Amino acid sequence: MEERDLCAEAPKRPQKICMVSPVRAVVHLRRKIRILRKSRLQIDLTGKKSSESAQPRLVQKQKMLVDTVGFQKPQYFTFDTPSLERVSIVKQRRRKKYRKSRAVLYPENIKKHLPLEHKSKATRCLLLLTAIICFQILNAIENLDDNLEKYDLDGLEKTLQREVFGQKIAIENIMNLLKDYLATHIHNKPLVMSVHGPSGVGKSYVGRLLARHFRAIMDGEFVLQYFVMHHCPADENVFSCQLNLSSKISAMVSQAELDERIPVFIIDEVEMMPPALLDTLSGFFQTNQTNEYLNAIYVLISNIGGSEITKYVLHNASNDILHSHIMSGDLVSAIRTSLQQNHPLFNYADIIPFILLERSHIVHCFLDELMREGFYPDNNHIETLAGQINYYTIQGRQYSTTGCKLVGAKVSLL
Structure with missing residues (x-):
């Protein structure tokens, strides 16, 4: 009633001034809708449901206003992030990790070269060390051969095999x-x-x-x-x-x-x-x-x-x-x-x-001694001279009792 009177008392004002009350109502409704939306968003983020209490609407509105004010302007700084924000951050990080690197494009007029492999200097030192060791071993083997050649052991062995029966x-x-x-x-x-x-x-x-x-x-x-x-x-x-x-x-x-x-x-x-x-x-x-x-x-x-x-x-x-x-x-x-x-x-x-020495060895001794003294080697004569030596006879074999010691004396009597 008061509003109507006011409109009646001021006929000279523009017509839009009379539309003040509906505008205020709309603004008031929009504020309430915002407050309700913010309160629901806060409940979803914190994971708590609002309990239906029997308190008066005025007290409930005050609490909602306090909560929204605190949500808009926090009094304390904290590192805790809401769960939805955490999930979004993790997803973004995963997306960043799985992003494929862009292919490097080379100009067409430039030749492509593979990356150079850097060889370690230790391998060269190892090769040098092995070469030195092999050279020393080869030199030692050559020294051994030189010593044996210096004493002519091959010639000595041939002489002993030929002269000793x-x-x-x-x-x-x-x-x-x-x-x-x-x-x-x-x-x-x-x-x-x-x-x-x-x-x-x-x-x-x-x-x-x-x-x-x-x-x-x-x-x-x-x-x-x-x-x-x-x-x-x-x-x-x-x-x-x-x-x-x-x-x-x-x-x-x-x-x-x-x-x-x-x-x-x-x-x-x-x-x-x-x-x-x-x-x-x-x-x-x-x-x-x-x-x-x-x-x-x-x-x-x-x-x-x-x-x-x-x-x-x-x-x-x-x-x-x-x-x-x-x-x-x-x-x-x-x-x-x-x-x-x-x-x-x-x-x-x-x-x-x-x-x-066996009988065959005594025969060789007589043959060698006759050749040295200049006699013609007659097999019958040699067998006769070999028969003059004493032997041990056992199991079909004859072993000389004196060896070739009497061979020189026997040949000197010829």
Whole structure:
């Protein structure tokens, strides 16, 4: 009523002034709709439903107004984000991750090149190190071959195989020991070879061949051929023999070290050597010496163990069985037990047994001796001379009791 009166009292005003009340109502309704929408949005974000309470509408409106004001202008700063916003942020991040990178476009007038691979310098150093090692190994192998060629061991082996009959395994053992030892000039012990066997099987002859070969190679300065019965007879003072032998060995060893040579000492008739002289000789076989005494070769020749070798050969008369036993070392172990009772000197030596010679070997000895003396080789004559030698006959085989020792005497009587 009041509004109508106001309109009546002011007739001169424009007509749109009378439309104030409907406009206010519309604005008021729009505000309420906004407030309701904002309150619902806040409830959805917080996840809480509004409880229907029996409070008056005025109090509920005030709370809604407070909530909306707080939603529009928060009083406190917080890092918590609503759940919907979090989900949207996560989706955006995932989209960013799965975005494909754009293809790089090159101009058409430019050639495409693959990226260069940077090689590491460590590979070059590794290749250089392997090359140096291979060169050193090759140089060492060549040095070994040079040392063997310097001593002409191939020629020595051919000479021994040609001149010595019936001792193939013994010659192979001697050559293997010499090749292993003479391959280098630095050693931790001297090489001691002890040759054993009965009379006439070729022990002393092998010693003479070794002395002749190394004298031709080293001009005779570093080879000593020592015969006990000649250099130290029974009536000679043993002390003087000790001084003589030790002085000769020391002088040759010192000179050979200066010339980078390995001296060779061939001592025959060791079974006749006095115990004191054996003690002096064994002192040079020790390992706690200077380098020049460690670089030396000693060849000991004796008849010690000859009876054991004869028994062993006759017990194993079959040729195949005998050779297999020699290669397995059974004969060496049988000889070493008898040598240990004689002197501990032989504990430092490599035992090389020389076995009995068969009748075929005696025939070769006669043929070789006749050729040297200038006789015509007649087979019937040779068989007649070979029949004059005494033999051990067992299982259809004949083994000479004296070897080739009497061959020279028989030929000289012709």
